[in-house]
Amino acid sequence: MRQIGMILRSAVGRAPTVFALAVGLALSAAPALAQTGTVEGRVTAAATGDPIAGAQVIMVGTNIGARTDADGRYVLLNVATGGQQVRAAAIGYAMMTVQFNVQAGIVNTADFQLNTSVLRLDEVVVTGTAGQARKREVGNTISSINLADVPDPPANLDQMLQARAAGMQVMQTSGMAGSGASIRLRGAVSVNQSNQPLIYIDGVRVRSEGYRRNRPPVGFRGRGGNVEASPLNDINPDDIERVEVIKGSAASTLYGTEASAGVIQIFTKKGRAGAARWSFETGQGFATERSFGTDENPFMNMKPCTEGTSCWDQWTQSKTVGLCSDEGLAIDIHCSWLRNGHRQKYAGSVGGGSDEFQYFVSGGWEDNDGVMLLDNEKKVATRANFSFDLVNNLRVDWNTSYTNNRIANTAAGNNAHGVTLNVFRAERNYFGDSDPNNLRQLLNQEITTEIDRLITGTTINYTPWTWFTNRFTIGYDLAQQENRNLRPFGFVRAPRGILSDEQIKYTTLTTDYAGSINFSLSDAISSTFSVGGQGAVSQLVRTTAYSQDFPGPSEPTVSGGSTFIAREDRERVVNAGFFFQNMFSLNDKLFVTGGLRVDGNSTFGKGLGLQLYPKAQVSYVISDEAFFPEGLGEMKLRGALGLSGRAPGTFDAIRQWDPIPYDGDPAFRPDNVGNDDIGPERTREIEVGVDWAFLNDRISTEFTWFEQKTTDALFDVSQVPSLGFLNAQAANVGAIRNRGIELNLNAAVIDQPDFGLDLGGNVYTNNSMVLSLGDAVPFDAGGDEGDAWVEEGFPVLAGVGILIRNPDVIDEPDTACTVDCNALGEFVFGPQEPTFVLGLNASLRLPKGITISARGEYQRGAYIEDQASGNALSRSVRWPTCANAHGILDGNPVPSGLNEAETTAFLNGVGMTAWERHACIPANHDFEIHWYKQDFFKLRDLTLRIPFGWAIPQLQQATLTITAQNYFRWINDNLRVFDPEMKSRNSLSDQNRSISEHIPPPAIITASVRVNF
């Protein structure tokens, strides 16, 4: 690297000192013409001699580069003659640079034997950095997930990310088709705004919030499937090369106002110079529901008794003969509301090109039945990525993807027209009847969501001089969603029919520039100064048409109804900012970085100016020092401090009134009080850590301690109702904190050529706390979807309710709150995000390349509210957790006319516990008692991978993969009926976790074959 430094210093000597002039010169510079030669060679693994495919080989200081083919070979054309450096880098290997003299007119050979590098310190990352940076230069932790390391073919991107990195929780939300997962990076940094991280694909910012739930605009808002699809799942996992995850403000400062929840950047595959490389994959499998409910009532009636079969009856609390018969059913439900849903997938891709032009084109089709009877998801995904090396110092990448996703759902969730609610509640449902022959009328609904997604972006990398690099990206994300929700003429709950059709367009336009200038201050010290800016314009246009009361049975349009409602919403948000950053490097071992991001945002109040977000980082590759004992391996120390923000809501700043109708005429109603000074939440994060590989890279570990403190936190400050404005007003009044550790540990326990065992794990802890409420009174940020309590001294977004202190004692419930009580005297159970997460993985490598791998995740410390149980028990529904109590009371009904003491004596006499008295006697029931520990373990995947390319001539590679995802699980005894990975209606955006009348996420079993040639 010293040689590089000398080259750069020489360049800087000619460079202008004023950066603006440099930019001007850069824009006018033209590549020089010179004599050229060709460089070619082969990149292999030093340990095994195996070729390394996909390694990047570049001429240092130029844009001349290529990726190696399957045999590890590369060719570089038009290389200037003279002393040159050629560098090879591959994921998982230490970078290697060779200097030699390129001669004109001949083929110059440069072979590389790369040593493995578990820490991958020379791997290039771009997320959170100003332009490209090597990992050794970065002071924050950054998780890279390389798809080549993922043995199982993920069903979608959500599942692929599960348990992949410490500090990243990817929680499924229901078992319905199309339901997305909520993602939290180091917990919740906001109680008012979304905690979904920003998503970038190949440098283009794309939508990260969930798609709008399919529901009609009027009436009860649960009339639908009650799931939110995730935009992340529009991305075909097969197209992904790697994913970079930065988890907090220390890393995301350069993204500015909207990045405090972290950033996930996805890099899609690119073509490589050489012959076309084809890949095809087909997968077949099924989704199957794992048992939920209790032992006496597994599946909560979703698999009722078939005729003549003896099974448990919820109502009579006894064995009974099943009622269900397939005979005469218009819809073949096979006496079960659940099925094994067939899944099939077909995908193909081709990549290749020349040194000047590379391409990668892919297409795929999936058809996945859900476990619910009407659930299905059909997806078509295509991608075309093109790279052009127009001249030596100018490279253009153009990436485009289009996805069409059609989701059909069964009516479910907290929905009186839904299957699950009515089946769960049996005889005390909205039919007063558990007969499947009657309830099947609820299947006569069409709930379909279609999403067309186009993402296109162009990135131009321009390097006029070796010391001056520029990257410009412009991108556009268009998602067009249609929610169609039909209860047709003749539907049991709306005999004349109801139809809602919603068209939603989401767009995001991104522009992004980053320029860096490198120069040396001395032999030992070099500097990289960067400047850049980003603009993002997000827009939402939603029009909803609704009608009801159709004249007769037919396939209707909204026009066919007799009563109409139309709605329109338009929101546009602009965020724009710029940054400066300088990194000093001392001997390529110690790196010190300082930076500043400056942002404006259309949601800020009138009285607010631009916002500043500073950052500072230190990275020290101490193992490169001479004094570092060689036997201790490779070690990097790092620390980072940075700020980033979260913007307020679109309309939060404005004092405004809602236009509403009254008796057919226009009217106004108070809406927002408004806040001229509203601005972003500011999250300051500090993290320190160490990356260390030792025992000849057999063991590697990354440890990070972090603390995030969000000041100016946007809290919904309740307004005084007698002042007329009922909506809480967001204001920058609060402060919250997250603090914890992340630890990754991987060990190559056995590493033989034909046999190996890798074990790994990661640990994440988080202790969150509300530090200050400012002017706000303690409040519930969960809205009407459940509790998410915010009060000083308690965990952020806490679960609060009633704790029965003597649940198993045969006595009156003791519900007095004596410790951990909030301002309302309710018990604070704890956070709704886990405080401890343990990820485990193991991979067993067998002869002939066969591998068996497993990945599991254990979570502890979170609480979840089981609203489904609360809803049922408050309605006198016979519920399995009250089976004992029902049995007692059936035989010993509480006599009327007893006073309190007599009632207590009676219930003591019949042996009812305190919990049963509070939960199972409807008149005593309180929703607030249904908080449960969320602790669970799930085996995220168990995969068998068998290469069989050797068996088929002409194939470069062929693999059979059999995977079971989420098949095995353990759930703590406290949570008796449902699954911890469930959520309420607005599953991605809700701040709280609560269980509604849904089914848990199913297990997925797939077998897939992939061939490359």
Add this chain to the structure above:
Amino acid sequence: MDTHQLNHPDTTERRDIMITHNRCKTLWRGAGALLPALALTVAACDTEILNPGPVEDQFLDSLLAHEAVVRGAQRDLSDALDQNAYWGAAMTYEINPAGSTGSFGIPTYIQDGFFKLDDTGHWNRTQRARFTAEDALRRIEFALSEIEAAPAFDSYEPAADAALTAGYANRLLGENFCEVTFDGAAPEAHTAALTRAEGFFTQAISIGGAAGEDDIVTAAYAGRASVRAYLATYGLATWADAAADAAMVTDNDFVYQAVYTTQDDDQKNYMSWAVGGEPYRAHTQWATFFDEYFTNTGDSRVEWAVGVCDDCPDPDNPVGDAAVTKFGGNVPFFPQQKYDWGDNINLSSGWEMRLIEAEAALNGPGGAAVAVPLMNQRRQDLGLSDILVGSDAAAYTALKQERQLELWLEARRMGDVRRWEDNNISGGISDITDGIYMDLDGDGDKEIDPALTTIGTNHRAYPIGEDERLTNESITSQRTCVGTS
């Protein structure tokens, strides 16, 4: 908080709707010499957005917006009345629960006859109705003073309408809540809202009269008669004044109503919607006083019918849509027939005026001799048998029931029960008929369950809402209105 300033921001700052600005002056200075950075700064500062939809506050000052401002207050009053009428009906046994305890349903604690201190929706809606009406009046007066050649406030129809709405909103607040507050101030006795209502009705009579709006004037007299009657029970007004106002409403068929429509779910009559259309067969007349009373008398004021439920297990014997706590299991479904989804709810009526005159007579020299014929006037109009009582006490008992029948499901019963009990009017509430009626003795007739009547442990007024309690620093404690005011 300065309420005037809150509602009337500087009108010289009028700009396009929903434009937001960022002032970048200080950072412009610092951006200095770096041209690329300056270019990016321009981009960063240029974040003005026009987002259509909500309306900025100052645009409501326009003359052209005044009618919509008043209609907004009327809509808020309709919404508040709708919700208060529903839960209030459950508390006073005008209806019994039959179904869902969540959406459209009657919460379990209301089914068990008490309010919770963390209830806040009813208070909030009622306060919003009061605020928006009073704010409309203030806004109109301010706006007219700022506009050249504007109409005179004292004869401006929207002002009369706003005052009338403010009067009824205050009446709703005073009759249904334990204590009241105004604009973030300290709690006062609930009668303060009724006194406040009296003032707004008087203002509506004055402005409406000057504007020639006879309907507004009549409705204001009717409203003032009702609040004066209420206040007279507490000795805060005279029965003579109440009767005099009532007498100004000569047409027995006169009604002034809160409006509901089927065009929008939010504007539907909730009492009706909760028992039809959707699966929510949420309440029933079964086991109420009106169960057997209607069967026996056919009094059309309290009509109910056997519900329609084709998908019930036994369509001939329909039951509520879900199990409820009070009756353990599925409940016979006898929905009220007073309202359909788009039917209005009376705020005042000519027939109520006759009952006010009758009650005034019982509190004055006229006594039963004057009161009973006034009550019978209505009964004869309905084809019902006359009330035949001789004593003033018996006549008062009859009057309590007539008000129960006449004002059924109109959010008036809790207020009546409270004022009679608070002031021990003719035996307090010992003679009322509100309660659950079951065949307790097995003789085939239904008797009132002594443990389940309004006389029992019911709360008789909504508490101050939790939001108000947590945000209004003037509130240090509140009464819960258990069995008392």
